[in-house]
Amino acid sequence: MDIKTLCLGVLSRGDATGYEIKKAFEEGPFGHIHVASFGAIYPALAALSEAGMVQGTEMAQEKRPDKKVFSITERGRSAFFEALIAPPGEDKVRSxxxxxxxxxxxxxxxxxxxxxxxxxxxxxxxxxxxxxxxxxxxxxxxxxxxxxxxxxxxxxxxxxxxxxxxxxxxxxxxxxxxxx
Amino acid sequence: MDIKTLCLGVLSRGDATGYEIKKAFEEGPFGHIHVASFGAIYPALAALSEAGMVQGTEMAQEKRPDKKVFSITERGRSAFFEALIAPPGEDKVRSxxxxxxxxxxxxxxxxxxxxxxxxxxxxxxxxxxxxxxxxxxxxxxxxxxxxxxxxxxxxxxxxxxxxxxxxxxxxxxxxxxxxx
DNA sequence: CACGGCATATATCCGTTCGATATATGCAAG
DNA sequence: CTTGCATATATCGAACGGATATATGCCGTG
Missing domain, CATH: 1.10.287 (Helix Hairpins)
Structure with a gap:
């Protein structure tokens, strides 16, 4: 499963920033399930945004840098479902x-x-x-x-x-x- | 652990071709331990050879294409040992x-x-x-x-x-x- | 009999991903 | 005061993957 699908999965559960998506694959719910790096997440979000599968909204914050919150679109939900019913790839373990x-x-x-x-x-x-x-x-x-x-x-x-x-x-x- | 180290590990147990190294990470002894693709194995073997850590010997075969059998050098064994005593990276699972x-x-x-x-x-x-x-x-x-x-x-x-x-x-x- | 798929082999290409890095705003600890 | 960490976005160049190409045979199916 590519990083785009993984991002759609996280966003299907609720809006999130790129940083939060990374966290979800570290100490979050997907921490022992799949991996995803910043270097792959941000380009994936950009491509998903370009393809109309997610929508990003910039927000200013106090005491913290600005952030961009992404939400999944209906088109994104469809794509995610298609990926869910496709045959899964093999597990990959690197230990x-x-x-x-x-x-x-x-x-x-x-x-x-x-x-x-x-x-x-x-x-x-x-x-x-x-x-x-x-x-x-x-x-x-x-x-x-x-x-x-x-x-x-x-x-x-x-x-x-x-x-x-x-x-x-x-x-x-x-x-x-x-x-x- | 990078693919060069993985190749050294396989070769430390005996001579092998690039193809056999790949097999070792599929149905062989390392099949549930780490992964390595042809796209990474062959360039890794070339680099290891260049660095004097392995040595390749071309061989003709009957009924099969020619093959190149690699063996590990003493320099390769040293490098492998250094990698073994270095702190291991975290397990990575993609499921x-x-x-x-x-x-x-x-x-x-x-x-x-x-x-x-x-x-x-x-x-x-x-x-x-x-x-x-x-x-x-x-x-x-x-x-x-x-x-x-x-x-x-x-x-x-x-x-x-x-x-x-x-x-x-x-x-x-x-x-x-x-x-x- | 012919063709396709598989196994054994090497090697490469291009797309994907990673890990480090850069940048920014703050806070806390030594 | 400086460093390291957390929250954030984004990028770069190295590493890797999966497909492809090439080659030699063998086996099974239509």
């Missing part, structure tokens, strides 16, 4: 953490343990934040995705916690063998 | 599936159910393929990542299976309300 873990045998055991502990802590934090987000009044799909995220992150944190010692020990042992 | 799910209320209930069932089937298939890959003789890190993948995909499939009916019913019910 430095997992890639590094794959080569655990090349790392000092202490560094490895620290890496895993940091990730466990990260998962626990995410889980806490997610649990604090009451989705009781959310739409069915939002609740569903929220629950799925909780289940997956819980499983990951649990696995990491349950197996970190064993990986550490094995890397320690083989690290010693290499040194001999 | 059309999850994004669409978020807007389940906008979809026909039957289409939604089909989408989820397809994803459940996909997870089950992945799990089967992963279980069939015996990692008993693999390195500790490979075994760890393999086990983590199994745990996470199992949790996802289970959650989807356990909650798909409820989502379907809720979207059906609210779809009827909209029609009235």
């Amino acid at each position: 430095d953490f997992l890639f590094i873990l794959f080569f655990a045998h090349l790392l000092p055991a202490s560094r490895l343990a620290a890496l895993i502990d940091r990730r466990i802590a990260w998962y626990r934090e995410c889980l806490q934040r997610m649990e604090a987000c009451s989705y009781e009044n959310g739409r069915a799909g939002e609740v569903f995705v929220h629950g799925l995220g909780l289940a997956v992150y819980q499983a990951a944190a649990d696995y990491l916690s349950a197996h970190r010692d064993r990986l550490h020990d094995e890397v320690s042992a083989s690290g010693r063998m290499v040194a001999e | 059309d599936f999850l994004f669409i799910l978020f807007f389940a209320h906008l979809l026909p209930a039957s289409r939604l159910a089909a989408l989820i069932d397809r994803r459940i089937a996909w997870y089950r298939e992945c799990l089967q393929r992963m279980e069939a890959c015996s990692y008993e003789n693999g390195r500790a890190g490979e075994v760890f990542v393999h086990g983590l993948g199994l745990a996470v995909y199992q949790a996802a499939a289970d959650y989807l299976s356990a909650h798909r009916d409820r989502l379907h019913d809720e979207v059906s019910a609210s779809g009827r309300m909209v029609a009235e």
Whole structure:
């Protein structure tokens, strides 16, 4: 899904600035679902505006720079719906953490343990934040995705916690063998 | 992690062609860990070769086009190790599936159910393929990542299976309300 | 039998995206 | 007082993706 569609999705839920759209893909509702950078969001909004799918309104603010609030048009809603019913592309995952873990045998055991502990802590934090987000009044799909995220992150944190010692020990042992 | 590092990682485990490196990020060991396209792999290999981090050897083949097999140099191994001990970037996830799910209320209930069932089937298939890959003789890190993948995909499939009916019913019910 | 699709291979092109940067207004902490 | 952060918009140049081109075969279908 391209950035234009992602922007339409955010705007379908309510007016937003480019900055707020970026936030939605960081700590907001889409934070673990898709990514979008400023470098792509602003040109996308400009193209969507040009195509009549969104409308931007400039506003002055006190103590803050001016902002431009975008709202979705009916044409934008149609386009968004078409994108929703198109066949989804494949999930794409880029995880430095997992890639590094794959080569655990090349790392000092202490560094490895620290890496895993940091990730466990990260998962626990995410889980806490997610649990604090009451989705009781959310739409069915939002609740569903929220629950799925909780289940997956819980499983990951649990696995990491349950197996970190064993990986550490094995890397320690083989690290010693290499040194001999 | 950039594509050059990813290529070094694959080559650190053994010589490979550009095509084989791509395969490693599809159905191979890195298939759920990172992504890399031909458009990025070939220029990366060229740059790595230029920098003396890999070495390419052209080979003729029978019944197949010629190929170029790359091997990693000592300089390449050093660079790879430096990348491994650098702080990892954040995981990046792009999931059309999850994004669409978020807007389940906008979809026909039957289409939604089909989408989820397809994803459940996909997870089950992945799990089967992963279980069939015996990692008993693999390195500790490979075994760890393999086990983590199994745990996470199992949790996802289970959650989807356990909650798909409820989502379907809720979207059906609210779809009827909209029609009235 | 012929054609299309697939697999194995390399390489490139152009559109898309990213991350850093620039600019602006304030506020808070050291 | 200076730096870093938050809120905002916008752009630039590097990195990447997906399609395409080319090549050699093989296999399945009409």
